[in-house]
Amino acid sequence: MFFVNKIKITLFLALLSAPILTQPVWAANDAPYLIAQNDESPSQSDPNYNVDPTDSNFKDMAYIMDNLANSSLLSLWASEKEIRTAGEHFRGLHPLKTLSIIFMDAGIKANFAKAANGEGIAWTTFKEEYAKSLEEESNHHNLSDQMIDDFSKRTGIDESQIEPLLKSGQYDQFMDTLAHVAAQ
16 A cells, blocks of 8 residues: 555656646746746746647657556556656647647547546646646736637637636636547
């Protein structure tokens, strides 16, 4: 029992520390960087939404989703360093741009739906951390109507399904909606 709990804690800490999941993205002097969790927000809080995902970002998301969907807790624990490294590659991407990757690739989308359907600690952590990232972006006025519209177009998700959730701060429900749409 102790060993299983240690695996869960280690996995949680690994996912928690990955910037893809925890840190809001900002632009300062056109150079993206991440704000540490305890730092104050910068005076210039432009959203860094103009950075598009790269081919490498797609490969990293495919790797992360494949692990979340198909790996046991023990395998996830063993892959902690690689998953963390893959998450590091999302620096500079807005959370909506990162999430859009999921819906732009059929394999990633299928694994996202499978991971969400499993509802294990890995999915719960992924969902909660993205909800926190979206909340941070919203708190700093980095979740605009234009971004929501662009996300809807990129993913093919009807804007009327997601806009009310994002505008009202229902980020957990937004993530559940993404999972539901991915499963269809």
